[in-house]
Amino acid sequence: MSLEDLKHAQRERILFLDQCLTWRGQANRRDLMERFNISMAQAAVDFRTYLSLTNTPPVYDAGEKAYFSTGDHCALTEAGPEQVFELLDGKAASLGASIPLPTRVMDSTVVAQLYRAMKGERDIQITYTSMSSGLSDPQWISPVQFHFDGEAIYLRAWSYKHSAYRDYLPIRIAKQTEMKTRERPAPLPFDTDWNSLVRLWIRPRSDLSDAQARAVRLEYGFDDKTHLLIETRKALAFYVVRRWRLDDEKARLELDRMEELGA
DSSP states (O other), X not given: OOGGXXXXXXXXXXXXXXHIIIIISEEOHHHHHHHHOOOHHHHHXXXXXXXXXXXXXXXXXXXXXXXXXXXXXXXXXXXXXXXXXXXXXXXXXXXXXXXXXXXXXXXXXXXHHHHHHHHTTEEEEEXXXXXXXXXXXXXXXXXXXXXXXXXOEEEEEEETTTTEEEEEOGGGXXXXXSOOEEEOSSOOOOOHHHHXXXXXXXXXXXXXXXXXXXXXXXXXXXXXXXXXXXXXXXXXXXXXXXXXXXXXXXXXXXXXXXXXXXX
């Protein structure tokens, strides 16, 4: 049996159990019961399934009534920082233990119409609030792709006003119950920046001391490498630079060079 052989619901429970043992170092049936609202019997089945899948089984402690991972524990899958924090945070105080992100609540009426236009390969007329020019006149765009920078969702679209592909924040699009749509007058131009890849070479800031640079390499997981290497779409490189603060003179990291890989 493998993870792929399991039904989705049980696979999610097995992965949660695995991450508990990986990052908390312990787990019991109650963890599964509280997280997924399942019975004691189902939790027992999930534990037996997990034990059959792992090559480094945890050890049961009768006194603690819990399983504990061993020193050679090997996770079945990786987890991102958000998942790890959720596992470690537990029942935090009412104020929480994480810094709140800005509230970016998009209007579902707007997003649904943008999505329908995108899927139907149609143009849609929007009124967009620009940071540079303020509220604009209605303009026609042709949505092609949503993307996410870790904090906000963007819409990539062909702008007939600018004759170029541009990124729009749906939250800045004025709400209308029924936006105007139309058939595309012609096929859209090839989006070179979206379909091209770039490689970003990132290093500790060059004016750091040797000791500071070593600390930064440790913090950002450089291992034995001199650079961190990130590959992304050329259209998204701007967001990588901004999110990693690579153009900030007080940042710990800086962009050494960017290499275009082509389409």
